[in-house]
Amino acid sequence: xxxxIAGSVDELSExxxxxxxxxxxxxxxxxxxxxxxxVLPVNYQVFEDTIVFRTAPDSPMGEDxxxxxxxxxxxxxxxxxxxDNSERTGWSVLLQGAAHHVDSDTEHGxxxxxxxxxxxxxxKEHYIRIVPSRITGRRIRQVG
Numbered sequence: 805x806x807x808x809i810a811g812s813v814d815e816l817s818e819x820x821x822x823x824x825x826x827x828x829x830x831x832x833x834x835x836x837x838x839x840x841x842x843v844l845p846v847n848y849q850v851f852e853d854t855i856v857f858r859t860a861p862d863s864p865m866g867e868d869x870x871x872x873x874x875x876x877x878x879x880x881x882x883x884x885x886x887x888d889n890s891e892r893t894g895w896s897v898l899l900q901g902a903a904h905h906v907d908s909d910t911e912h913g914x915x916x917x918x919x920x921x922x923x924x925x926x927x928k929e930h931y932i933r934i935v936p937s938r939i940t941g942r943r944i945r946q947v948g
Contacts, residue, residue: 811892816941821897824884824941826850828920831884833857833934835903837868848882851918855882855899855934858922866930869903877902882934897941899934906931 816824825831828849835842844865846857859866869878880903887894906915915931922928 810947812945812947814943814945816895816897816943818939821939821941822850822853824886824895825855825897825899829884830923831855831882833865833903834881834883835865835869835878837864842868847920847923848884849918849920851915851920851933854904854936856915856918856920857932858920858928859930859932860926860928861930863928863930866905866932869932870905877904877935879903880934882936891946893943893945895941895943897939899936900938901934901936904933904935906933 829847830845831848832843832845842865846859848855848857850856869880880901882899882901883896884899885894885896906912912931915933920931
């Protein structure tokens with residue numbers, strides 16, 4: 805695509821963002837861990853207005869996302885996007901909120917219904933839910 809074609813960035817409503825991320829897929833979780841700022845890809849599903857993914861209970865991420873304070877939840881960001889490099893178009897959604905460890909048997913049984921399956925090998929039986937407090941998004945499109 806020629807360099808002279810201009811692009812436009814449009815803000816997405818929260819409802820538009822929810823529709824875009826609803827199929828699930830791969831997103832990136834961002835948090836401040838023991839080695840500083842960390843961004844990792846995880847496969848996720850949207851379940852009951854939250855983001856659900858799985859990790860190993862003793863994984864570095866699972867440990868980093870625990871505050872050490874009872875009932876305190878770790879603040880994270882979660883980003884999902886879809887880009888078309890050849891067309892220079894795409895969208896990006898950012899969720900910010902609390903990472904909630906699914907520790908109770910009752911809640912564990914509930915989140916299994918999300919259907920999220922880890923892509924990477926190994927035992928990943930620890931579920932984490934991100935409860936969004938803010939959802940924003942942008943769409944990039946070509947004009948002209």
